[in-house]
Amino acid sequence: MHSTNYHAATTAAEAASLLSSAEDGALLAGGQTLLPTMKARLAAPSDLIDISRAEELRGISVTDGTAIIGAMTTHAEVAGHAELRSAFPALCDLAGRIGDPAVRHRGTIGGSLANNDPAACYPAAVLGTGATISTNKRDIAADDYFEGMFATALDAGEVITSITFPIPDAANYQKFAQPASRFALVGVFVAKSADRVRVAVTGASEEGVFRWTNAETSLSSDFTADAIGGLSVSSQGMISDLHGDGSYRANLVQVLTARAVAAAS
């Protein structure tokens, strides 16, 4: 690891200020991607601004129809939150299957969304529910937030503060793990609300997380696994790598969507 200056910020405003004064600063959330990257000498920020201890960025509140999760809330906290689990079990299940226990006790929802790994799980839930990402500057709708692999609508110096999920009537996340990394080789989040069905797919596309709108249309009129049976996804633009080619991933999108619908509760 290259040498770096460490700062601990206690508020989002302080973090933004420290970031703006750093030569080549980076926000440190749970560090589950950034720190391994630095250890491999593939990243060398001059300054690390640790926001994981900022109390105002932590915590979960569940109100009528909405779950608000602070950006620095860990996956383990989301997975283990009783009130959230009774209101929105699909989100707790998703968080409980990210990485391993060590990752889940350090990694945060805000860190995951800021990084926007094309195989991360949280982007599927955020896009799949149409959640809102709040920053120190503004609120960003999920449909406007994800801009491709590792790319987001965040501006330089912008700090995610919380995520607001509309709690769906029924939802499920199906994850097919890549055998080595256990990231999603493909993950599908299906959410049904009174007025709409949303289907978000992670792990599959070279463009990052995306909505499978054909499936949404079919499911809006018939929310059954059978409604997916006649649909297929093009393998064009799907990721091909050591663990599966585009046609395999396209198949998984179809299979996992059907399973998510069947399992949605």
Add this chain to the structure above:
Amino acid sequence: MSQGIGAAVKRKEDKRFTTGKGKYTDDIRMENQAYAAFVRSPHAHARVNSIDTSAAEAMDGVIAILNGAELTGDGIGNIICGWAITSKDGSPMNMGAWSALATEKTRYVGDAVAIVIAETNAQARAAAEAVDIDYEELPVAASLAAALSDGAPQIHENAPGNIVYDWEIGENEATEAALAGAAHITKMDITNNRLSPNPMEPRSAVAIYDDAEDHYTLYTTSQNPHVARLVLSAFYNVAPEHKLRVIAPDVGGGFGSKIYIYPEEIACLWASMKTNRSVKWTSDRTEAFLTDAHGRDHVTKARMGFDQDGRIVGFKVSTKANFGAYMSLFSSAVPTYLYATLLSGTYNIPNIYCEVLGVYTNTVPVDAYRGAGRPEASYLVERMIETAAREMGKDPADLRNINFIREFPHQTPVIMNYDSGDFEGNMRQAMVAADWAGFGARKAESAMRGKLRGIGMSCYIEACGIAPSAAVGSLGAGVGLWESAEVRMNPVGTIEVLTGSHSHGQGHETTFAQVVADRFGVPIDTVQIVHGDTDKVQFGMGTYGSRSGPVGMSAIVKALDKLEVKIRKLAAHLLEASEADIVIEDGQVKVDGTNKVLAWHEVGLAAYTGHNLPEGMEPGLKEGAFYDPLNFTFPMGCFICEVEVDPQTGKTEILKFVASDDFGTIINPMIVDGQVHGGIAQGVGQAMLEEVRYSEDGQQLSASYMDYAMPRADDLPDFDVLHHSTPCTTNPLGMKGCGEAGAIGTPPAVINAITDAIGNNDLSMPATPAKVWAALNSATIAAE
């Protein structure tokens, strides 16, 4: 005898391993310690035009930056391969020069070009990145196919066509004639996937030069410190043997990858002398992927012929073996004498012929890895016979059974002479445990849930206890493969065993003590096992090829025999009895049928005071032995694997895994079962998860755990481990060895099961979900 042979006592060494008190090479800290970092080639094949160290040398903490020209200028020799293989035409193998630091060319990504010595690890690494090397990239051959293609780049000048050797064994004409008369011939093309060994502890070295004594000490992650000292001294000219001490302290797993003497250890020793500093280097995981010797990587075409009754009449095999960029220490023997000699499997095969083409590629050197040649042979034989059964419509167990060898000793057509075994007995035991007969009902139940169930077996055999020195010498080995031991009984009666074997996870501190406890009835806590230090232990050959039991413990038994003779003689004298009446049991020496007895410490004290010894007896109690095995040993067994495949995703779940092994005598069943569990896990890794992949330009695509899939607990079922032992007839304890069997027998059982489930035999390892799904779809298309 609660702690002797056969007792499942807990491991003495585990307290320190499980409480963080183990002392590994990286735990060694010297007062004048500096750190090494290596400048490595980013190109798989490149000419080194110039090395500019000026910017790096000016950086904080940099002590020295040394290169290959300086290394060879100081007379450091090229890295050797220790087993000379002769080609069909009588020519010696083509050894490409391998300098610890590349001089003119680099031949794989990670090839070391320079060593940076600095005050801290971070400074050394930063400076290594600042070394500016002008490379001229050359065309790359990163696979067997590329290296053997027309116009392939020449990797070593003295290896035309990138051929290391073109070797053969067995009778070609007789085998062809047998195949010509066969009623059925099974043909297969089989690939054995390339693996990275991944011991938990990465390689590490601490080199300590003492200029006052002109003496070197090397702490290193080695499975065989004496061999390291010999090679470093005799071939690399680091120092004469008496001026070089090699210590392999606690070592966290090896799997073969720590047999070899790598460039880093050589360069650190030399750099320690050049800088007059102690030099530490510890590999990180990326360096481990890039530089630890890989395993396997064979491509094979084979034909197996059967008569009308299903008896095998001939087996012809043509294998291409990828050796990587350079010939590593044992590499040449792996696809020849450790592979082709096992092609008879557990079967009576009258005619076998095998030819092996060894090939250089622009990849990391390939050498022995848990099983070393025998997994490749076992996979080939057991996939062939399973496939033949399917083609001929025969029950795979029945086809194996009519071909099993039943009389011993059995001479195969490919050198090996099997001493013992009950092949059918093992298979039957495994079949009962696996409820082989009830499989049909379980398959139907899976089908009702939309799942595909399959079952597969493998009846492997392998060769351990390497090996009779004269025999391996006649086949080209540069060393003898005996083992040494010294047993010292102290004046207070405690016992020290100094062994040439080396424990890097095997539990020798427990099992070796059990052998002593079994002999004298003393508690294992009074027995200390000393190993891994060339200044403490007499020359020994080390641990690999499951040899510590059959060879290492045999040497201890020989030394114990000598010690017991002296103890009896001394006791008879002290107790005024006949030697024939002396009984040693429960840590006491007694005269049979009397109440005359000596406590154990009284024997030791008498020997060391020397006040009252028999006429002519020397004081003290210390005996040594060198044991040269009479034959290889032949562990064998039957593994049965049952799987369920999800046809929509191709995901395979192992539902049941039965291993029934014949390891001969078992010293500690708990440790043996642990070896089997680990071996099966690695076998499942090869079969379903692990593969080193290179791009065409020689970049390793799988060089991290994000892409290289190691087996994890939830990939594996609860194993059903059984034993059906017939003692080995050629060593004193009747041991056969158990360290590699799991890794050898597992892959064919798994692939036989998955291919049974999906109805498509065209499936290569690792059988990932994507590949199983693709194989299912191509089978479906073919069926339509």
